[in-house]
Amino acid sequence: MSEEKSLNFIEEIIEADLESGKYKTILTRFPPEPNGYLHIGHAKSICLNFGLGLKYGGKTNLRFDDTNPVKEETEYVDSIKEDVQWLGFNWEKELYASDYFEQLYLFAVDLIKKGLAYVDDSSAEEIASLKGTPTVPGMDSANRSRTIDENLQLFAQMKAGKYADGEKVLRAKIDMASPNMHMRDPLLYRIKHAHHHRTGDAWCIYPMYDFAHGQSDSIENITHSICTLEFIPHRELYDWMIDKLEIFPSQQYEFARLNMTYTVMSKRKLLQLVTEGHVQSWDDPRMPTISGMRRRGFTAESIRTFCDKIGVARRENMIDFSLLEFCLREDLNKSALRVMGVLDPLKLIITNYPDGQTEELVSENGPDEAYGTRIVPFSKELWVEREDFMEEAAKKWFRLAPGAAVRLKSAYIIKCDGFTKDANGIVNEIHCSYLPETKSGHDTSGMSVKGTIHWVSVTHAVPAEVRLYERLFKVENPAAEDGDFKEYINEDSLKIISNAWVEHSLLSGTTATRYQFLRKGYFCLDKESAASKLVFNRTVTLKDAWSKEVKKH
RNA sequence: UGGGUUAUGGUGUAAUGGUAACACAACAGAUUUUGAUUCUGUCUUUCUAGGUUCGAAUCCUAGUAACCCAACCA
Numbered sequence: 001m002s003e004e005k006s007l008n009f010i011e012e013i014i015e016a017d018l019e020s021g022k023y024k025t026i027l028t029r030f031p032p033e034p035n036g037y038l039h040i041g042h043a044k045s046i047c048l049n050f051g052l053g054l055k056y057g058g059k060t061n062l063r064f065d066d067t068n069p070v071k072e073e074t075e076y077v078d079s080i081k082e083d084v085q086w087l088g089f090n091w092e093k094e095l096y097a098s099d100y101f102e103q104l105y106l107f108a109v110d111l112i113k114k115g116l117a118y119v120d121d122s123s124a125e126e127i128a129s130l131k132g133t134p135t136v137p138g139m140d141s142a143n144r145s146r147t148i149d150e151n152l153q154l155f156a157q158m159k160a161g162k163y164a165d166g167e168k169v170l171r172a173k174i175d176m177a178s179p180n181m182h183m184r185d186p187l188l189y190r191i192k193h194a195h196h197h198r199t200g201d202a203w204c205i206y207p208m209y210d211f212a213h214g215q216s217d218s219i220e221n222i223t224h225s226i227c228t229l230e231f232i233p234h235r236e237l238y239d240w241m242i243d244k245l246e247i248f249p250s251q252q253y254e255f256a257r258l259n260m261t262y263t264v265m266s267k268r269k270l271l272q273l274v275t276e277g278h279v280q281s282w283d284d285p286r287m288p289t290i291s292g293m294r295r296r297g298f299t300a301e302s303i304r305t306f307c308d309k310i311g312v313a314r315r316e317n318m319i320d321f322s323l324l325e326f327c328l329r330e331d332l333n334k335s336a337l338r339v340m341g342v343l344d345p346l347k348l349i350i351t352n353y354p355d356g357q358t359e360e361l362v363s364e365n366g367p368d369e370a371y372g373t374r375i376v377p378f379s380k381e382l383w384v385e386r387e388d389f390m391e392e393a394a395k396k397w398f399r400l401a402p403g404a405a406v407r408l409k410s411a412y413i414i415k416c417d418g419f420t421k422d423a424n425g426i427v428n429e430i431h432c433s434y435l436p437e438t439k440s441g442h443d444t445s446g447m448s449v450k451g452t453i454h455w456v457s458v459t460h461a462v463p464a465e466v467r468l469y470e471r472l473f474k475v476e477n478p479a480a481e482d483g484d485f486k487e488y489i490n491e492d493s494l495k496i497i498s499n500a501w502v503e504h505s506l507l508s509g510t511t512a513t514r515y516q517f518l519r520k521g522y523f524c525l526d527k528e529s530a531a532s533k534l535v536f537n538r539t540v541t542l543k544d545a546w547s548k549e550v551k552k553h
Numbered sequence: 554u555g556g557g558u559u560a561u562g563g564u565g566u567a568a569u570g571g572u573a574a575c576a577c578a579a580c581a582g583a584u585u586u587u588g589a590u591u592c593u594g595u596c597u598u599u600c601u602a603g604g605u606u607c608g609a610a611u612c613c614u615a616g617u618a619a620c621c622c623a624a625c626c627a
Contacts, residue, residue: 071627128624136554229558256620518589
């Protein structure tokens with residue numbers, strides 16, 4: 001009651017249904033086809049359906065819409081279950097449309113007996129040409145007037161395997177002149193002599209979406225069947241089936257699917273990215289798949305927050321990728337361990353520091369005291385970030401440059417005295433002197449500097465590979481551009497750094513550990529990482545006011 | 554004989570006839586041993602034209618634009 005947040009349109013419907021007594025409790029479902037991996041668009045649907053169940057004390061089923069055996073595989077079933085669980089949701093029942101094949105077959109027989117379905121011998125082409133167009137009414141098939149007995153016999157023979165693929169179909173008898181193309185005698189069953197991932201070879205006829213989905217909802221007593229906008233034209237048929245079959249009246253509601261800038265969101269396109277090698281796999285960290293995002297280091301919490309923030313409505317949308325990044329950073333900032341890692345190393349020598357000496361300095365692990373501290377070794381030679389040094393300081397430059405002073409995080413203030421270059425004219429060493437009285441936590445100097453930089457001790461550092469990811473596409477909406485969407489792929493979306501140095505403490509992490517490399521971004525261990533060779537993914541950068549400053553000039 | 558759906562700042566989402574608000578983005582500034590975080594502030598909105606009303610984002614009329622529908626896919 002204290003929650004003032006306004007309801008989305010589906011919540012309004014549910015509250016009205018609960019209040020009127022239409023339902024005592026609600027039952028929703030998340031109904032993926034197991035023909036690919038789940039992506040962030042599915043996450044919106046998952047959060048919606050499971051969220052509604054949770055919010056209103058109802059339940060949510062996970063139902064696999066597995067009515068097309070040639071596209072579906074157990075591998076996908078497994079990944080979908082893993083992804084839903086990872087997102088933090090528990091389903092009431094794990095169900096399959098294929099569980100209902102027998103019941104669905106009986107429904108079809110019922111329809112035939114009622115004179116509302118018939119077997120058609122027409123080819124796919126003939127059916128298409130008789131269908132008409134949106135502006136031209138269709139025409140009846142010659143088989144439309146078959147007797148009920150004949151239809152019953154033919155359908156039984158279809159089931160028995162008497163016919164080859166495509167030889168016959170079962171159609172609903174509705175209205176070939178309907179303005180809704182889906183009502184022009186839609187196909188109910190087609191013949192496919194194919195192996196099904198669950199029913200094996202038990203069936204050679206398979207129900208179409210329109211004869212499986214709504215009926216499955218009804219069998220399960222789903223109260224609110226939520227799908228995306230493109231199914232609006234199917235709703236008339238959905239209702240027709242329930243009416244004619246006289247079964248539980250589930251109701252379909254549609255919302256707008258998620259679109260996000262700089263990525264694509266269709267399984268077909270994502271599949272192409274994988275099969276054509278534009279990315280490595282479905283869980284490539286650049287992919288908008290749940291598994292890709294998980295591997296990249298996204299937290300389930302951040303994805304849930306994102307889905308909550310984008311809302312649920314019925315108009316087309318294009319969400320800024322930056323909103324997702326905002327939700328990610330907001331969550332990671334609360335929990336990521338603060339560590340130091342140098343991605344583009346440049347050697348810094350503290351000329352007045354004793355040779356061979358090591359100090360154990362203390363550095364904080366997290367955003368607040370509760371995270372405690374750890375020891376970070378310090379010595380005469382350090383790796384620092386190459387981009388933290390300029391031969392000639394720019395305006396507003398707070399970092400290293402000849403004559404400039406900076407603080408080494410958790411260590412000392414140092415002053416840059418000079419640098420050397422290699423034979424190619426590339427800077428290879430920076431020479432600095434440190435101020436012993438500026439030791440972190442014990443600073444008695446009263447000095448203050450504008451810049452603080454991260455570092456790792458050369459003799460103590462651990463080598464690591466770091467993978468940096470950029471957006472996968474160069475344009476906001478690749479699907480809407482002229483030509484093939486793949487022309488807009490960002491060829492520089494993956495940058496592999498093989499010579500990074502990180503602090504020793506990173507040897508003890510797991511893939512579940514979230515790190516903030518100070519000043520560089522949020523990172524996590526990749527699944528390919530090993531003790532012998534650490535591999536990190538950059539989940540997301542930190543916001544960077546300096547790079548904006550640079551771009552301005 | 555076409556039908557359906559949707560229009561609110563740069564992007565999303567609210568406001569259910571009564572002060573157009575919240576978040577992201579952008580832009581300024583303060584704090585900072587992360588140019589991060591945090592904090593403060595600025596910026597821009599009801600598709601168009603009529604109408605009803607004391608009062609319209611909301612109701613009415615007529616337009617306009619975008620998206621969806623003619624797979625033996627889901």
